[in-house]
Amino acid sequence: QYIHRFKIHFPNEERSAGRPAKTRPAYDMQRGLGAVFGLNAGWEHPLWFADAPDTEDTTGFARQNWFAPVGREAAMLRDHVGVIDISNFGNYVITGPGAKSWLDRLVANHVPGEVGRSCLTPLIGMRGGVAGDFTVTKTGDDSYMMIGSGMAERYHQRFFDMVPMPADTSLEVATPRIAGFNVAGPKSRAMLADLTDADLSGDGWRFMRSRTIIVAGVECLAIRVSFTGDLGWELHCAESDQVELYTALLEAAAAHGGGPVGGRALGALRIEKGYGSWGREYSPEYWPQETGLHGLIKLDKDFLNKDAYLRISNTPPRETLTMFEVDVTDDADANGGEPIFLADGTPVGRVTSGAYGYTVGRSLAIGYAREGVVAPGDKVDIYILGKPHAATVLAEPPFDPGGARLRA
16 A cells, blocks of 8 residues: 555556455466456456456556457357356355344345245445345255345444344354356356256246256356346355366356456446446445335334434435436546536536446446436536536436346
């Protein structure tokens, strides 16, 4: 940090000192594939795949050397299939007779009561805001797996500690022993069918359902969900099986026109779909009704900080999470933190995430705008690199707004 103290800080900048700190078994394999790595809570994970090993990010405020390769990865996944390493997500295993009751007292949504079902749920903060968002899956009669933001793992632990754990139940931070891949894209079903005997059909395996299956000889907890907003499955396996599974997935993907995809492409894909991300769109500063997560909160049960939520639940949103299409003419997309103004110069909000939507061919931004000030179709100015860029308020995400591909 010291040597960078007075330097300009660029978007997406990675720091090299002390790295690698924590790596997975597939690290060297990914390096050989040209992976350029990023850091997430100490874990190295592929950001994008270059044509040659040991390629480094260039830094700057405009589009950099990763822009075109990331675009190819995004297009490959949308047209065929992609394999994304998601081992940097935070994984928790809750086991014991009190697992369901403890989770129900922790998170705001109803925890699944049937093995093989999953739910999305907010965690409510001390003042009623969004302290976290998780996928909770019932994996056995007395066992659950909960997946959340990797970078918030230590932060979330303080909330877990606020709910007394039954003596016969335990929570394990299982991130170090679990590796994961997201296999997504229109050909993901056909690709996985080459590697497993499980019924992957739309009727046989519905969205947000899970089961333990064998993929290329490796036991995986497979959940039909994808942060890309496309048809896909998350495959979670023992870390010791990561290389074996990754090798098989990449070979099968290649046969269907696919290959490895990094975190930068995942970011662009989730923005096309309008998905929020922890630390950007979701934080304790934002109320659930501002983020759009309020529909996942169930008031017919008790949960952590329910009283705090009730105090603000009927308060109109101060601002609303909104999507924008940006007219970019100088080779620089919004990244997060850019101010948003009305045409008369009145400040109205700020960008939380931005990226070029490769699938839809538009520069996109997600951000918060003051409630009731803008509506779909309105024009605003988003200041990128200090210059106003015309932007249009979107009524819905530009990619698959109805979720047809996600649930295909």
